[in-house]
Amino acid sequence: MVQWTDFERKTIQSIFEKMDYDDVGPAALSRCLVVYPWTQRYFGNFGNLYNAAAIQGNPMVAAHGKTVLRGLDRAVKNMDDIKATYAELSVLHSEKLRVDPDNFRLLADCLTIVVAARMGADFTADVQGAFQKFLAVVVSSLGRQYH
């Protein structure tokens, strides 16, 4: 089981309490699709992803960004058993969606950068450490049911 310090728990809860999921979700997913264009392979039916402006204005990308953040919220609410919380989602991503789990890390990096830009100086080195540890656990849990 993952050991969380008090600082880490407080930090994660605080970040997500203050976060506007409907802003951060779309921003993180669209950034990922722009910065790592090969991730677009999973969104063939999302319409126009032709350039950065199209991606950032695409309503299906925005909607899916919100879905992803709401999924992340489940880990925030179950920090002591993220592995079990995500077991079904992991199977879904492996067997139905067939997403290369490396992509989870790419999206996590983009999410870190979006959150850092929103929080500014409050995103201290220690806060970054806690946030990235949380995302590393999420990424690992999502990749667990790949066989």
Add this chain to the structure above:
Amino acid sequence: MSLTAKDKSVVKAFWGKVSGKADVVGAEALGRMLTAYPQTKTYFSKWADLSPGSDPVKKHGAVIMGAIGNAVGLMDNLVGGLSALSDLHAFTLRVDPGNFKILSHNILVTLAIHFPRDFTPEVHIAVDKFLAALSAALADKYR
């Protein structure tokens, strides 16, 4: 994933804004790396103080960002331009090249914090590609 003409011009334009704060960005990126990726501290055992904002971190962060700033002007031949630095990292410092990616990530996070409006996805991809090409050039002499 080679640097296109557009990548180079985006990086140059953005670096025009960064260069005034380069020392601060370098110090902060290094401090973030040492904190969020504690395994990187193994390369700095000689420093008394590895905390963000300490003197050795500030000094060394400025050195690193200065070299990166120089590399912006060398984008047409990074391998040639960084040859001496590659020798240094390969034979003297022997930093595992996996760490170049880690420091690059922390530079991106720091840039996003200091330039929230300018660090758009288009700038992000160009700078990420530049840092990746720089890292490859730095690792060129390793074996």
